[in-house]
Amino acid sequence: MSLAKTYSPADVEAKWYQRWQEQGFFKATVNPRKQPYTIVIPPPNVTGVLHMGHMLNNTIQDVLVRRARMQGKEACWVPGTDHASIATEAKVVAMLKEQGIEKKDLSREQFLEHAFAWKDKYGGIILEQLKQLGASCDWSRTRFTMEPKLTEAVLRVFVDLYRKGLIYRGVRMVNWDPRGGTAISDEEVIPKDTMAKMYHLKYEVVGQPGRFLTVATSRPETIMADVAVAVNPTDPRYQDLAGQRVRIPLLGREIPVIQDDYVAVDFGTGALKVTPAHDLNDYEIGLRHNLPVLDILADDGTLNEKAELYVGQDRFAARRNIVVDLQEAGLLDKIEEYASIVQTSERTGAVIEPKLSLQWFLKMEHLAKPALEVVENDTIKLHPPKFKNTYRVWMENVRDWCISRQLWWGQRIPAYYLPDGSFVVALSEEEALGLAREQSGNSSLQASDLRQDEDVLDTWFSSWLWPISVFDGFEDPDNADINYFYPTNDLVTGPDILFFWIARMIMAGLEFRKEIPFRNVYLTGIVRDAQGRKMSKQLGNSPDPLDLIRDFGADGVRTGLLFSAPAGNDLLYDEKLVQQGRNFNNKLWNAFRLVKGWEADNNLPFANAQAVKWFEAKLADAMVVIDEHFDKFRISDALLTVYKLVWDDFCSYYLEMVKPAYQHPIDAETLRATVDFLETLLKLLHPFMPFITEELWHELAERGPKDYVCVAHWPKATAPADSATTLAEMERTLAIVAGVRNVRNQKNIGPTKQVDLAVKTDAPTEVQAYANLISKLANLSDLSFVSEAPASAVGFVQGSTEFFVPLDMQVDPAAERARVEKELEYAKGFRDSVNKKLGNEKFVANAKPDVLERERQKLADAESKIAALEQALGAL
RNA sequence: GGGAGAUUAGCUCAGCUGGUUCAGAGCAUCUGCCUUACAAGCAGAGGGUCACUGGUUCGAACCCAGUAUCUCCCA
Numbered sequence: 001m002s003l004a005k006t007y008s009p010a011d012v013e014a015k016w017y018q019r020w021q022e023q024g025f026f027k028a029t030v031n032p033r034k035q036p037y038t039i040v041i042p043p044p045n046v047t048g049v050l051h052m053g054h055m056l057n058n059t060i061q062d063v064l065v066r067r068a069r070m071q072g073k074e075a076c077w078v079p080g081t082d083h084a085s086i087a088t089e090a091k092v093v094a095m096l097k098e099q100g101i102e103k104k105d106l107s108r109e110q111f112l113e114h115a116f117a118w119k120d121k122y123g124g125i126i127l128e129q130l131k132q133l134g135a136s137c138d139w140s141r142t143r144f145t146m147e148p149k150l151t152e153a154v155l156r157v158f159v160d161l162y163r164k165g166l167i168y169r170g171v172r173m174v175n176w177d178p179r180g181g182t183a184i185s186d187e188e189v190i191p192k193d194t195m196a197k198m199y200h201l202k203y204e205v206v207g208q209p210g211r212f213l214t215v216a217t218s219r220p221e222t223i224m225a226d227v228a229v230a231v232n233p234t235d236p237r238y239q240d241l242a243g244q245r246v247r248i249p250l251l252g253r254e255i256p257v258i259q260d261d262y263v264a265v266d267f268g269t270g271a272l273k274v275t276p277a278h279d280l281n282d283y284e285i286g287l288r289h290n291l292p293v294l295d296i297l298a299d300d301g302t303l304n305e306k307a308e309l310y311v312g313q314d315r316f317a318a319r320r321n322i323v324v325d326l327q328e329a330g331l332l333d334k335i336e337e338y339a340s341i342v343q344t345s346e347r348t349g350a351v352i353e354p355k356l357s358l359q360w361f362l363k364m365e366h367l368a369k370p371a372l373e374v375v376e377n378d379t380i381k382l383h384p385p386k387f388k389n390t391y392r393v394w395m396e397n398v399r400d401w402c403i404s405r406q407l408w409w410g411q412r413i414p415a416y417y418l419p420d421g422s423f424v425v426a427l428s429e430e431e432a433l434g435l436a437r438e439q440s441g442n443s444s445l446q447a448s449d450l451r452q453d454e455d456v457l458d459t460w461f462s463s464w465l466w467p468i469s470v471f472d473g474f475e476d477p478d479n480a481d482i483n484y485f486y487p488t489n490d491l492v493t494g495p496d497i498l499f500f501w502i503a504r505m506i507m508a509g510l511e512f513r514k515e516i517p518f519r520n521v522y523l524t525g526i527v528r529d530a531q532g533r534k535m536s537k538q539l540g541n542s543p544d545p546l547d548l549i550r551d552f553g554a555d556g557v558r559t560g561l562l563f564s565a566p567a568g569n570d571l572l573y574d575e576k577l578v579q580q581g582r583n584f585n586n587k588l589w590n591a592f593r594l595v596k597g598w599e600a601d602n603n604l605p606f607a608n609a610q611a612v613k614w615f616e617a618k619l620a621d622a623m624v625v626i627d628e629h630f631d632k633f634r635i636s637d638a639l640l641t642v643y644k645l646v647w648d649d650f651c652s653y654y655l656e657m658v659k660p661a662y663q664h665p666i667d668a669e670t671l672r673a674t675v676d677f678l679e680t681l682l683k684l685l686h687p688f689m690p691f692i693t694e695e696l697w698h699e700l701a702e703r704g705p706k707d708y709v710c711v712a713h714w715p716k717a718t719a720p721a722d723s724a725t726t727l728a729e730m731e732r733t734l735a736i737v738a739g740v741r742n743v744r745n746q747k748n749i750g751p752t753k754q755v756d757l758a759v760k761t762d763a764p765t766e767v768q769a770y771a772n773l774i775s776k777l778a779n780l781s782d783l784s785f786v787s788e789a790p791a792s793a794v795g796f797v798q799g800s801t802e803f804f805v806p807l808d809m810q811v812d813p814a815a816e817r818a819r820v821e822k823e824l825e826y827a828k829g830f831r832d833s834v835n836k837k838l839g840n841e842k843f844v845a846n847a848k849p850d851v852l853e854r855e856r857q858k859l860a861d862a863e864s865k866i867a868a869l870e871q872a873l874g875a876l
Numbered sequence: 877g878g879g880a881g882a883u884u885a886g887c888u889c890a891g892c893u894g895g896u897u898c899a900g901a902g903c904a905u906c907u908g909c910c911u912u913a914c915a916a917g918c919a920g921a922g923g924g925u926c927a928c929u930g931g932u933u934c935g936a937a938c939c940c941a942g943u944a945u946c947u948c949c950c951a
Contacts, residue, residue: 005914191951341951389880390949397950495948530887563902564888570947572888576903583916590914597913637890640902655913662912738920744908745920751911779911830897837895842934851895858897 003596007589009553012695017131020694025069025710026136028076030484037068038076038488040467040518041137042501043145046081047088047122050129050545052527052535052573053494056565059558060524060635061492062135066687067630068489069136070714076485077136078470079127080143083119085410085459086180086347092118092409108408108454115409129546134554134690136710143470145462146411153474154411154462155427157512162425166363167403169415169423173280174357174402175343178301178315179350182406183359185458186399188346188500196340200269200333201326203229203246206254213238213246213257214333216268218340219278220326221318223248224307225296226255228274230285233259235270249331250322251308258289280354297353299406315353360404360413360455367507368398374516380506383522383633384568387495394499401504403458410456417451464504467491467517474512482513491518494526495568522633525570527561532572548578555689556582562639562688584643585692588685591651592696595674598660604667610773611657612673614730617723618649619680624717626684642684650681653734657773675700680715733770736803739796740778743805747794754781758790761801789875797823800864802872817876824869831862 020026028036039061044054061077069075092115093103103111127142143150161167174183199220202212215229226248231238238257245254262285263272276286277295286293296307303310303318310318326332343352372395374380375388382388404413416432417423418440426432429447437445468474471482487509493502502521509517528534535542548557560581565571622645629638658674660666678700686693686709697709720726740757749755757780759767764785767774771783786804789795792811793804797820837843838855847855 003913006916386881386948393879393950498949566889569889574887574903577888579916580903583914586916587914590917592913594913634890637901640890643902651914652918659913741919742921748908750909751919752909834897837935840934843895844934846934847895854896861897 003593007586013691016691016694026138028138030480031074034074036485037073038485040078042493043080043082044126045084048126055545056561058135063687078141079137083146085407089407089409111408150469151411153469155414156474169360171358173283173354176353176355177345177350179348185402189343190346191341192344194342198336198338201249202331206245214269215271215273220322222275222278225275225277225294226273227291228255228258230258230260230263230272230274232263232265235265260285359402362401362403364398368395370510371506380516381520403461404455407456413453413455415453460500464508487516488518490520492522495523523568527571527573530574552578552582555585555692559688566636599665600668600671601665602668606669607667608658608670614726615654616720617726620717620719639688682709683712683715735798737777743794754779755805756782758784758786758804760786797868800868813876820873827866834859
């Protein structure tokens with residue numbers, strides 16, 4: 001059998017994923033003999049497709065879950081999707097529009113029918129894509145935030161919080177998204193820097209024809225909603241105008257001039273038009289001065305009839321038109337450009353209008369306090385910890401959460417209005433009717449007399465329950481699953497939803513189960529392109545993850561993404577990364593090919609004790625480091641450690657040490673040790689590269705029906721007794737090998753040409769002990785010990801030992817001399833600096849003994865090296 | 877405007893309690909090699925005033941103060 005030179009992932013990935021599923025390895029059940037390890041997936045948008053952010057995020061989760069599974073824990077990764085009300089509804093509306101159907105022509109029931117049809121068609125695509133990535137989720141536990149049970153959980157929570165007095169209904173200034181046709185929460189508003197225009201408008205003073213008060217505004221189309229002009233009471237320019245009236249340009253309506261501290265004297269003209277319906281600050285000024293509220297905007301962003309002018313026009317069209325009309329009327333003083341921030345909707349990108357409306361709110365203060373505490377005292381750890389600060393600031397300034405949305409796709413608010421306008425909140429219509437009869441004292445009320453609130457709940461109002469609701473913790477709070485799997489262990493997600501989701505899950509966990517929802521939060525970075533730009537469809541800089549998996553293999557993509565993804569740092573994606581990932585797979589594949597090709601000969605003596613012992617020590621060291629990295633959630637570092645272990649230590653050194661000559665057999669004991677090493681490496685690699693490791697696991701040996709690396713035991717480090725000595729000796733040996741190779745490179749001697757090595761030392765046994773290895777790795781024809789430097793040789797010094805490679809070519813003594821002198825100079829400089837330190841009384845008096853001892857050792861080493869170099873120089 | 881964090885090699889980042897030949901890793905670069913596992917490879921090499929200015933200390937990439945620049949969060 002001959003194995004291909006390159007590894008082809010496509011052939012093996014689908015096969016192993018199916019086998020794992022058939023074996024039920026991903027299924028998690030309550031098992032008191034095992035420690036549970038739980039992750040709930042951040043549920044992706046049900047109609048979404050996999051993007052690079054998902055790839056990174058889910059790779060990290062899978063690495064954690066697979067390692068936990070191998071550690072013998074009951075690993076449970078719960079998958080699922082989010083109904084994503086605004087985003088999905090927008091998609092469905094767009095899809096219907098393409099078919100010539102307008103949302104407003106449909107009833108709520110008809111629309112939801114379309115929406116569910118859409119969800120059934122496209123929902124779950126993303127979960128299928130995650131399987132291609134290798135995600136080891138327990139698919140039998142797949143949940144959907146809008147499925148009946150989870151909807152019931154949401155309604156229970158709403159009713160519960162309402163009865164606790166934490167949910168209220170009120171008129172507030174909300175962020176209105178005219179494109180989405182709904183209010184959105186503060187967290188869904190994205191400020192964007194823009195250049196805006198400041199229009200200076202002239203308001204004529206009543207009774208003083210020809211005198212104008214100039215007001216600066218960036219939104220001239222809102223003047224029709226003006227109810228006053230405000231100036232700062234300390235502003236000398238406008239003292240005489242307070243209490244006067246001015247006329248709104250074009251409209252002519254009279255409004256008062258008022259004084260308020262809020263107005264900044266040095267901004268604009270120092271005179272502020274007050275428009276309570278369309279600006280939060282103006283609203284507050286209006287409250288202070290008892291001003292009316294005049295709302296001139298319709299929900300879709302057009303001007304309504306109260307505006308009197310430009311009725312029916314979009315706000316931006318109205319702005320263009322009113323500027324022209326103002327100019328013609330001579331009421332536009334000037335236009336200035338200035339840098340400003342415009343608030344936009346996260347979901348639709350539309351410019352937000354502050355708008356007064358009747359919404360449902362959740363009081364946050366009571367919920368935020370304990371949620372802040374558990375992060376402050378590290379009961380929940382954020383990785384990296386710098387996010388603690390961000391979290392604290394937000395939690396200390398948290399505002400009530402606007403939870404109602406003027407949409408249809410979502411959980412409908414369980415509030416029922418009575419004919420008299422009052423309302424009751426209840427889980428079901430029947431319950432509501434009972435409450436309504438009680439509340440109104442009218443026992444003849446019928447269900448048909450009640451009208452349910454039209455709004456749905458914010459999507460995050462279901463997501464915040466996710467760690468509990470996926471285990472049915474609301475309908476059945478004491479069930480075995482939730483008691484076993486909750487609190488979950490680690491949560492992996494992006495910092496952009498720290499407040500939307502993470503903070504609120506913590507609140508929900510503490511409120512409804514009196515227990516944190518997870519212990520660690522690993523915050524990934526954002527995947528950007530090589531120039532640091534965000535991945536976006538418009539820029540076309542986002543590769544299709546499935547194309548990458550096809551081209552580089554799932555394992556290659558997973559490792560590629562992890563090479564450069566420290567927690568909390570953005571990942572600058574470059575195809576070089578996944579190439580490196582693929583190359584690593586190929587390296588492993590070829591190491592396997594080499595070992596697989598060896599023939600064992602039982603009659604041969606064990607010839608590689610040194611190499612085997614050394615790699616055992618190396619392996620044990622690396623395992624300790626890898627586990628440390630994992631414990632600190634340094635996933636990239638863990639990968640890099642095993643990467644170097646495999647590539648450098650195992651392939652470049654160990655395999656080269658034990659590799660038999662071409663077509664020669666290998667001794668059985670070395671082969672056994674090597675296969676053991678390879679198996680251990682496969683285990684360490686499995687969380688990162690599940691497919692290739694499973695393939696090689698089965699190629700390496702005949703396996704029993706349940707023997708998969710996927711469920712193999714995570715290896716434990718067992719270092720040989722004298723591993724420190726072993727490592728130090730081998731380090732010295734490899735340095736000698738590197739010295740010879742360096743001479744080869746300097747003198748342009750190819751790797752196939754054998755050379756001699758002459759050693760001048762007082763302690764030949766140290767070198768002699770490793771002579772075979774040195775000869776093999778450096779490709780020597782002879783290793784001899786000498787008392788004098790051979791003629792025409794290039795030398796180097798290791799420790800206090802001199803090495804010479806005699807050459808049959810002319811060696812330039814001047815160049816050799818210069819080289820040695822340079823080295824000598826460096827060594828002397830080093831010695832002098834150590835000497836100076838040791839000569840400093842204060843250092844000797846204050847430094848810790850081990851530091852002092854180290855310095856003395858350094859000095860001794862330097863002295864002997866200098867002696868050797870001086871000798872070498874003398875011989876030249 | 878307020879707050880937080882960052883600045884180390886061409887790039888992305890480690891560097892723990894101040895002390896190891898401590899200035900590191902990966903990638904990139906350069907040189908030489910198609911050496912019977914791998915050119916998706918092998919061997920070797922070069923490359924940094926640790927942002928700047930002061931201070932503390934026997935000793936500072938690390939601690940302190942200030943300056944500059946960048947990023948994020950909040951207004």
